[in-house]
Structures are given as structure tokens and as C-alpha cells.
Amino acid sequence: MRELLEIVQVDANCIDAMQPAAGEFPLRVPRSYAARMRKGDPADPLLLQVLPLHAERMDVPGFAHDPLRETGLANQGVLKKYRGRALLVTTPACPVHCRYCFRRHFPYADQVAARDRWEPALRTLRGMTDVTEVILSGGDPLSLTNRWIGELLHLIEGLGHIDTVRFHTRFPIVLPERVDHGILTLLSTNQLRTVMVVHCNHANEIDSSVRAALEAVARTETVLLNQSVLLKGINDNADRLESLSRALFSCGVLPYYIHLLDPVRGAAHFDVPASRGTELIQELRCRLPGYLVPQLVREEPGQPGKTAIG
Ligand SMILES: *Cc1c(COP(=O)(O)O)cnc(C)c1O
Numbered sequence: 001m002r003e004l005l006e007i008v009q010v011d012a013n014c015i016d017a018m019q020p021a022a023g024e025f026p027l028r029v030p031r032s033y034a035a036r037m038r039k040g041d042p043a044d045p046l047l048l049q050v051l052p053l054h055a056e057r058m059d060v061p062g063f064a065h066d067p068l069r070e071t072g073l074a075n076q077g078v079l080k081k082y083r084g085r086a087l088l089v090t091t092p093a094c095p096v097h098c099r100y101c102f103r104r105h106f107p108y109a110d111q112v113a114a115r116d117r118w119e120p121a122l123r124t125l126r127g128m129t130d131v132t133e134v135i136l137s138g139g140d141p142l143s144l145t146n147r148w149i150g151e152l153l154h155l156i157e158g159l160g161h162i163d164t165v166r167f168h169t170r171f172p173i174v175l176p177e178r179v180d181h182g183i184l185t186l187l188s189t190n191q192l193r194t195v196m197v198v199h200c201n202h203a204n205e206i207d208s209s210v211r212a213a214l215e216a217v218a219r220t221e222t223v224l225l226n227q228s229v230l231l232k233g234i235n236d237n238a239d240r241l242e243s244l245s246r247a248l249f250s251c252g253v254l255p256y257y258i259h260l261l262d263p264v265r266g267a268a269h270f271d272v273p274a275s276r277g278t279e280l281i282q283e284l285r286c287r288l289p290g291y292l293v294p295q296l297v298r299e300e301p302g303q304p305g306k307t308a309i310g
């Protein structure tokens with residue numbers, strides 16, 4: 001933490017940072033992402049996404065360890081909440097630890113379809129004959145090596161009833177170096193329709209290396225979408241959301257979802273009320289073409305899909 005504050009040249013006295021204790025969600029941020037933060041600005045929107053603050057220790061009513069009640073839902077790393085789509089929890093690892101993440105308390109050790117457990121996960125998927133799309137999630141599926149990803153894609157192709165594979169990944173945004181020749185080859189040569197949903201919350205996250213990575217993915221004919229989270233102090237104003245949509249589009253990415261924060265314990269200080277979210281989306285509809293306005297959604301436990309707001 002001290003090192004991060006040194007890199008961004010922020011005085012520890014200006015910000016209510018804390019060192020996570022053992023067993024808490026640790027600080028994790030790639031240097032190349034930290035390099036995109038504005039120096040000397042304790043309110044930098046990239047810094048605030050990754051810096052642990054004392055506010056995380058507040059116990060706020062309604063903010064729970066498992067707000068989506070997913071614990072216990074996964075079967076061999078396969079989570080099927082929505083019709084036709086199954087989510088595969090491939091790895092617990094992420095390139096960055098986003099402080100608002102709803103998976104910060106997820107018991108991955110029990111529920112990851114890791115390498116030695118792919119066979120059980122595949123068996124589960126084989127039985128889900130109504131599923132046509134597999135969503136590779138985690139953690140972040142690009143934490144796996146290209147060889148593992150290649151094997152997994154091959155196994156999914158072999159199931160027969162799956163026609164689409166979707167990657168949910170933050171790598172192209174936070175560590176674009178990961179988008180190497182190997183992964184690009186897998187994206188362009190697999191036999192499935194391929195969708196990649198990246199996760200970017202602020203236009204400052206996109207620099208020339210991110211742009212190059214996204215453009216390279218777009219050339220593989222992968223459909224590129226973005227999801228973001230509406231976060232207090234980071235992107236909860238119309239100017240910032242407009243800039244984000246325009247920056248994404250200039251790299252070939254369409255905005256897909258903007259999520260209301262999941263009420264996870266430790267993230268209450270990021271919360272933006274749904275009514276404010278609705279106002280912002282209405283403002284965006286005036287400013288942007290419809291295809292650059294993301295859908296505002298919330299996840300509610302037990303619902304058959306995301307709930308659209310406004
Ligand atoms: C969000 C999500 C999906 C995908 O939903 P889409 O609306 O198709 O993007 C699938 N499974 C789970 C468990 C999810 O949380």
C-alpha cells in the first residue's frame with residue numbers, strides 16, 4: 001500500500017487508506033495500471049477502485065458477505081442461474097483486486113472448476129442440454145495459461161450443444177500485455193461464436209496499450225462489449241459516463257451493462273442509489289446514440305436474469 005501511494009505521489013495523511021489484515025481481500029494492482037493514475041490526486045478514479053480504505057471495515061446494514069446468495073449454487077464450478085447460459089468459474093485469480101467486487105468473499109477454494117476438476121465441470125455441462133452459451137468467469141479466465149484455455153475451448157466445442165463462448169475479463173483493461181499472440185490465435189481459431197465482455201469503469205483506464213489490445217481482439221471477429229459498475233466518486237456523473245462510452249467505442253467496444261453495486265460487505269462507500277442511476281442513464285440518452293448507452297441493471301438473488309432499472 002505504501003508503495004502504491006508512493007507511485008501515485010499521494011500523501012498517506014490525505015487519504016484514509018488501510019492495510020488489509022491477513023485473511024482480508026488483499027491489495028492487488030499491476031504497475032502498468034498504477035502508471036495510468038494521476039499523480040498527486042487522492043481522488044483519482046483508478047486509485048479509488050483499488051486502494052483499501054478504512055471505510056471497508058464499516059458494518060453497514062444490508063451489505064452482506066454473499067449478497068447474491070451464490071454460495072452453494074455452483075455445481076463443480078458451473079453456475080447456472082439463467083436460461084440457456086451457464087457460467088464456469090475457472091479460476092479464483094484476478095489481475096487486480098477491485099475493492100467493490102461482489103466476489104471478494106467468495107469461497108473459491110470449494111467452487112472452482114480448476115484443471116483437475118474440468119472433467120466434472122464438463123460432465124455437468126454435458127447434462128445441461130438446454131445451455132448454448134458458456135460464460136468463462138472467475139476470478140478472471142485470462143489468469144489461466146493459453147494452453148489451459150485452449151484445452152478448455154476444445155472440450156467445450158466437443159460438447160456439441162454449445163455454440164457460443166463468452167469471456168468475462170478485466171485483463172485487456174488492467175493488464176493489456178496479457179492479450180498476446182497465443183490468446184489472439186485461440187480467439188480467432190476456435191469453432192464457437194466468441195464474445196468478450198471487458199470491464200472498464202472510467203475513460204482514464206484506456207491508454208494506447210489498452211487500445212492496441214482491444215483493437216487486436218476486435219480483429220479476431222470477437223464481439224467486444226463492456227460492463228461497468230456505477231461507483232460513487234468514480235463514474236457517477238454524466239460527463240464521465242459519456243467519456244467512457246465514447247472512449248470504448250473508439251476502440252471497437254460497445255457498452256453493454258452498467259451494474260448497480262451489489263451490496264457486498266466492505267463496499268458500501270461506493271454505493272450510488274438506483275434513482276441517481278436512472279437519472280444518469282436518461283441524461284446519457286440525450287447525449288449519446290442509443291448504442292452507446294449501457295443498460296442499467298441490478299442482480300437480485302433468485303431472479304431468472306438481471307433486473308433492468310429505469
Ligand atoms: C450476469 C450473469 C450471466 C449473464 O447474463 P447476461 O444477461 O446474458 O449477460 C450468466 N450467469 C450468471 C450467474 C450471471 O451473473
Ligand code: SF4
Pocket residue numbers: 094095096097098101102103138139140170199
Ligand atoms: S476483476 Fe472482476 S472478479 Fe476480479 S476483483 Fe475485479 S471485479 Fe472482481
